Amino acid sequence: MKKWLNLLAVLGLCSGGQTADGQIVQRNAQFRLAADYNFEFYNEYPEAARSFYAAHFAHFSVYEALLNEGPDAVNEMQRLEEQIRYYVANPPRLEPPADIIAPNWSKIAYQTGQAMDWTHMLHSQLYDILADDRVDDKKAAGERAISYYLANSGAAFSTRGYGHAFMLGGGSWAGTFARKYPAINGILWAYHWHHASVYESLMEPDLAARRQTLERVIRVFEDSVLTNLPAYMPLTAQFAPRFAELWPAAAHIFDNLHMMHDVVNDIMADARIPAAAKDREIERMLQQMLYANQEWVIPPPPPLPPDANMHMPMEAMTVPTQLPSGQWLPQGHPEARMQVMEGEMPMPPLDNNEGNEEGEP
Amino acid sequence: MTGSAVLRIAVLSLGIMAPLEAQEDFRAADADRPIRVEDAYPLKLYEWEWQTGGRAEVAKGGDYLFSELLELKVGVARNWQLGLELHGSQERMAELWRNGLEEFGTHVFYNLNQEGRRTPALALRADIFTPGIGDVGREDIGARWRVILTRSYSRLRVHFNGSYDWATDADGGDLWSAGLGFDYPIGLFSKAVLGDVYSEIPVDGGDARVWAEFGTRFQLTNSSVLDLGLTSRLDQWEDGSPNIGIVIGLSRVFGIAGLVKIPPYPNPRID
Numbered sequence: 090m091k092k093w094l095n096l097l098a099v100l101g102l103c104s105g106g107q108t109a110d111g112q113i114v115q116r117n118a119q120f121r122l123a124a125d126y127n128f129e130f131y132n133e134y135p136e137a138a139r140s141f142y143a144a145h146f147a148h149f150s151v152y153e154a155l156l157n158e159g160p161d162a163v164n165e166m167q168r169l170e171e172q173i174r175y176y177v178a179n180p181p182r183l184e185p186p187a188d189i190i191a192p193n194w195s196k197i198a199y200q201t202g203q204a205m206d207w208t209h210m211l212h213s214q215l216y217d218i219l220a221d222d223r224v225d226d227k228k229a230a231g232e233r234a235i236s237y238y239l240a241n242s243g244a245a246f247s248t249r250g251y252g253h254a255f256m257l258g259g260g261s262w263a264g265t266f267a268r269k270y271p272a273i274n275g276i277l278w279a280y281h282w283h284h285a286s287v288y289e290s291l292m293e294p295d296l297a298a299r300r301q302t303l304e305r306v307i308r309v310f311e312d313s314v315l316t317n318l319p320a321y322m323p324l325t326a327q328f329a330p331r332f333a334e335l336w337p338a339a340a341h342i343f344d345n346l347h348m349m350h351d352v353v354n355d356i357m358a359d360a361r362i363p364a365a366a367k368d369r370e371i372e373r374m375l376q377q378m379l380y381a382n383q384e385w386v387i388p389p390p391p392p393l394p395p396d397a398n399m400h401m402p403m404e405a406m407t408v409p410t411q412l413p414s415g416q417w418l419p420q421g422h423p424e425a426r427m428q429v430m431e432g433e434m435p436m437p438p439l440d441n442n443e444g445n446e447e448g449e450p
Numbered sequence: 451m452t453g454s455a456v457l458r459i460a461v462l463s464l465g466i467m468a469p470l471e472a473q474e475d476f477r478a479a480d481a482d483r484p485i486r487v488e489d490a491y492p493l494k495l496y497e498w499e500w501q502t503g504g505r506a507e508v509a510k511g512g513d514y515l516f517s518e519l520l521e522l523k524v525g526v527a528r529n530w531q532l533g534l535e536l537h538g539s540q541e542r543m544a545e546l547w548r549n550g551l552e553e554f555g556t557h558v559f560y561n562l563n564q565e566g567r568r569t570p571a572l573a574l575r576a577d578i579f580t581p582g583i584g585d586v587g588r589e590d591i592g593a594r595w596r597v598i599l600t601r602s603y604s605r606l607r608v609h610f611n612g613s614y615d616w617a618t619d620a621d622g623g624d625l626w627s628a629g630l631g632f633d634y635p636i637g638l639f640s641k642a643v644l645g646d647v648y649s650e651i652p653v654d655g656g657d658a659r660v661w662a663e664f665g666t667r668f669q670l671t672n673s674s675v676l677d678l679g680l681t682s683r684l685d686q687w688e689d690g691s692p693n694i695g696i697v698i699g700l701s702r703v704f705g706i707a708g709l710v711k712i713p714p715y716p717n718p719r720i721d
Contacts, residue, residue: 114564116571117528120497122712123705128672146638176638183640183669186474190638192605199564232715240713248718337720368567380718409721417720 114199119244121210122237126224130216130291137287137303138216140310142184143176144280145209148350151266151273152198153191155357156364166270173276177311194357197368200243201353201375207244208346211235212284215339219291219332231336238342242381246345248338250409250420251378251388253322253401256351258389259374262362266354274354275318281347282319283310285328292331320400322351324421327404337409337419344420345378352378403427475499475703476640476669479609479633482519484665484679484697487611487631487646490573490600492531492559493703496710499523503677503699509686514542517552519699531559539586550584553592570601589620606634611648624653633667640669644679660684665697674702 121127131138150169158165187202188195195202214234224230239245257263267274283306290302325340326333333340352374356367377386407425410418418425479489483501493499500522507515516539523533535555541548557577565571577594581587596613611629631646645664652658665679679697686693 113562114566115529116491116561116564118491118494118525119528120494120525120703120705123496123707123710131672142638181638181640183672185638185640186477188474189477189605189635192602196565196567196602233712236715237710237712239716239718248720250720338718341720383719411721419720 117243118203119207119241122214122234124214124217124230124234126217126221126230127214128217129221130213130219133220134300134303137307139180139182140177140283140287140307141280142180143173144277144283145184145187146176146181146190147173147273147277147280148205149187149190149194149202151277152194152353152357155354156191156194156197156367159364160265160358160360161269163270166273170273170276173273174315177315198353198371201349201371204244204246204375204379205346205349207238207241208246208342211238211339211342215336216287216291219288222296228335231339235336235339235342239380243379245380246342246349247378247380247383247386248341249345249383249386249388250341251345251348252324252405252408252420253348254388254391255374255378256322256348256355257391259352259377260356260370262355262359262370264355266351266358269358272318275320276315277350277354278319278322279310279314281325282314282323282328284343284347285323285325285332286310288325288332289329292329292335321402321405322347324405324419326419326421326425327402327423330422330424333419333422334416337417340419340421341409342380349375349378475673475675475701476667477607477633477635477642478667478675479607479631479644480701482697483667483675483699483701484677484681485631485644485646485663486648486661487609487629488598489607489609489633490561490565490571490598492529492561492573493523493525495525495528496705497525497703498706499701499703501699501701503697505681505695505697507681507683507693507695509683509693512542513544514540515695516540529561531557533557533559537582541586548585550586551582552586553579553582553588555579565600565602570599573598573600588617590618592617592621606632608632609646622652623656626651626653642667658685663697673704674700676700 147169150172151166154162154165154169187206191202211234215231218224218227218230218234239248286306286309287303290306291299293299293302325343326337329340353371356362356370356374362370376382404423404425405421407420407422407427409420410422410425412418478491479485479487480501481488482505483503500520502518502520504516504518509515518538520536521533523531526532533556535557537552537555539549539552555577557575559573559575561571561573563572575596575598577596579588579592579594581589581591592615594613594615596611599610601608609631611627611631613627615625615627617623617625627648627650629646629648631644631648633642633644635642643664643666646662648661648663650659660683661681662684663679663681665677667675667677670676677697677699681695681697683693
């Protein structure tokens, strides 16, 4: 048996599905958790479910465009923005899989795409649990889904509250995409608001109120949020405080997924990173944001002004907070404690400050 | 098969489409659903799938062949798939009817790697076939080794299958087979078109059999796919008259909660 496995490994190596480091990349796909609530959100609220399809298209088509056209794809991004806005108004009947939107990018960053897809699966299952009134103990059902998600640790994002750390301080590429393509970047951030707001709508215990709130969220998203785009990446707990209290780990998982989407945008849009090196940088960042590695990862400190994102409201700078009851409030929750006030903001290296005081670069 | 019959089946098939939701299964090129060539990707871990389908071919002179497939597959481990198949058929040759269960099959499928930047995905598949029941049933045990490659060019995926079949003389003897196929998704509509050319060459030097096939797969629901295709036996065209058949099938993926071990909630750190 071992002899056969060795032969298979050699054949796999020869077939060349490997990373830049020479490791074989295997598919390792895992099916969603089997449960009666699956697809209940789509069945009950199809308009809300379909409203996310344009976001899915937007994320992956941006990656594909920046890979195929290069980091300076201004015309392509304008065309893409029109296409995304078309799909916002006319979403596909079914959610398109990532590998038909970004076939080339999926080849260079398969593991990152897989982690994103796996987390989209958790997104769906938590929507389904909240939408299904047959589920009596929603907290327990959600924790079971999160356990299943985390057990696939190579594709699960961290449960720690990294906030905006990696997208602001993960590398010299930080902020590149938002600076080069503010319009399309704003649409993606708007979708992060939308994700959280839909969760919060589904927290309404009464069915009629749930429907009413969901409809209002969709209208606000289309009529207001998409016309006055967010100036920073919203955190889940800011706009879904009840959802985030119920499953604080999930709130952080989704924030880390959203941050990884931004990180990939930045790496793909940064012309200083050669095309052949982008996959390595994406993989490096993925490893830092995975659940499997969260015990040893130290997130980067936020940058000092003027690089810091000055648009952040106060609640976006809160830190995970444990209440006397033992319950956790995740980062971004309006009632969580402040980073600065509690001394949680890591201090910048001394030599930076000294250099500035001397007026030297 | 007459043109009106093909059209009737196609219209009936389209009639059961419903506006449900998306999955990616419409893109899986499974063997015989509707083309013979398959892709190099197995089911996901814990994913189950049953599929059923039929292939109807009418040759010049009124000879008739209808073959059916019933298959159950499961992703038993990461990148590993096991499957059980039942093949049945009815045929009328020279006004003689024969029917029965052609064979029972079981397969193991292993995907070695995900497609890379420059190189294809590779999979190996082994099948064992046991004798069937009735007039058309296989006489002896047989086996097949298959190598499968999948390579994509933007949204177009190309698949190569190469196989060797071991069979006794009573079952037609050993044969080589090879096929080249493709699939291409249509927009964002969860539909794909597929096609292939497939050939079987008897090792003892008999005539090669060659098929050309074209079809489509529709995602009907979040977990069901309808496939529909046309097949033509190129080596049996007579006087320019094509020998055309129709392929139709349905597949559905599902999970079995009781068979999945879920660890207790780990209360993960969030600070």
